[in-house]
Amino acid sequence: MDSVSTTTGSASLVVRMGRSLAIALGYIALGLVGVVLATGSGKAALIWPAAGFSVFLVLRFGIWTLAPLGLGAVVLGFGAGFGPVFTLFATLATLFPPLVMHVILGKVPGFERTLRTPSDVLWFMASGAIAGAAASGLTGTFGELMSGQASGAAFIKTWITWWLGDALGILIVAPCLLTLPLWPPLLVRPKSRPRAIALSMVVLLGGTWVYTLGTGTGFYTPLTFIAFLLVFWAAMRFYLPGASAVVLVLSTFTVMGVYLGNGPFAAVSLESGLMGAYGFLFVLSTGGLLLGAALSERRLTQDRLARANEDLEARIARKTADLSASEARYRALFEHTQAVGLLIDPANGDIVDANRAAASYYGYPTDRLRQMKISDINMLSKDEVAEEMVRAKAELRNYFLFKHQLASGEVRNVEVHSGPVEIMGRSLLYSVVHDITARIQAERNLNHTLDELTRINVELERFAYVASHDLQEPVRTIVSFSQLLGRRHGNVLNKEAREYLDYITAGAERMGDLVRDLLTYSRIANQESRFEPVDLGEVLAVTKANLDARIRESGALIEEANLPIIQGDRIQLIELMQNLIGNALKFQRPETQPEIRISARRKGLDWTLSVQDNGIGIEAQYKDQIFVAFKRLHGTQEFPGTGIGLAVCSRIVERHGGEIWVDSKAGVGTTFHFTLPALPEKDGGRPISSQ
Incomplete structure (x- = not known):
């Protein structure tokens, strides 16, 4: 791994050294051109190309x-024999323009190094041709003074000559090199290559003839200004890259003509010719750069607008396609659904659209419905319909019950689900209509039946209460006189007669028990409940006191958890608890100590209470029958009773808004569960009993 890193690092170093050597050689080559030009003039180079190369x-x-x-x-300095002092200053002068431009342009927001806009060109000129070249000229002039190559009297003239040479090098050479990456996109356009070849031929031939080979008589030769036409042509076709390339070629021909004594700037003296060429090249280079940049910016703007237009057209096409697809989906859903659908304008109540189901339901053709108002169908007044539409539009309501009139004149009950929708820029109400006439009639019939059942049930309960109450006296009479007959005349009755008399007494007593239990059961339904905070701990204490003899006799062990305070009827709750614990004491396994556990747990707004025993249990098939009144699972000889106790428990729990159910396994035991409402917090009661 280390050897690979070393090899990679060495290769990178070689590449960097190769690039640096190429840059140095390139500068030396262009610098030699400037030296030759300066040697030819005996003063200074008209253009210092190396300055543009360094920038x-x-x-x-x-x-x-x-x-x-x-x-x-x-x-270059030592090779040209400049001496160490001048070479030092010349080197500093070389570095100043690119360094100054790097610092200044680095602070310009959005500056493009390919000079795409006139603003970029102006910043390039200000930082390079003015600030950078001026600093370079000042440094170079000091170098000439220090090395004795120039006198103090010629300081200003020497500085200006040096400045102008660097400035022209920056304006003519650097833009042509900086815009090279912009050529490939230009040459791929239709007819661009033939046009580029034609422009090149005209520039080469015209530039050679006018500025290098031709003999001129001064600055006002008409053909001198052909350069501006060629630059304009290049800028129109190839923008800034073309304009800067033509400026570079024409400038080269102009410089050659000046030093050869030909062209429009061949003057009496080389110095006057140089000054004329300076002015021409400055105007040509700055004008060409600004024109090319302006046309480039216009082209960029056109391209951006074209791309934006294409993007906009594509988005419009997508939106149009989406709208068309949405319209198709809407039409498919709206037209083919079996539900009655209407689109209504809430501003005026117009029916904007109606589907086939609506036309079939109302009995109007679809076109006729689209010409109607919703108030023509709705049996409410126009003002009432308008108010309901306002509520639907504001989404204050989305469900309505109305009466709608059909074309036949029949009025039907309907439910309407309505809400706002946006269709083609219009705010409408989409309403789905369901006919509920049959349902309302069924509800009326059901309510009437329930009322009848309630009335009959109340009458039956009242009859049971009255009958059981009135039957108590005849039953007591039968029992009393049977017992009296046995006491007074038992000695004259034979054995069979005494047995019959015992049967009559026992039957009457059992009938009395049934009548009393029936009266108790009926009283729960007819008696007004008095709901108040009830401490179930106290209820259990009263229950245990009432059953104290049976508890002692059976030796039962009763375990209880902390019981809550609930909202209920105290008397009925004592009866509930007494029946459940009484059953646990009654239905015990032989030779087994009864164990009874009472517990409670909170679940939401209710308490769930459980009474668990270890008795004989209940077979699974009988679990649904034990809460039926007078339903017994055992004979009276085995376990006495009438079978009303659990029915009473069920009714008491129902009166309290709860439920009762049983978990049991034969031979193991039974657990009765029931729910009772918790005490509301506003009553301030204790959640758990203190008993």
């Missing part, structure tokens, strides 16, 4: 390129 490298690849640029400047 391009720093803006395109970063600040690290300053090091190989400085190395190239040092090698």
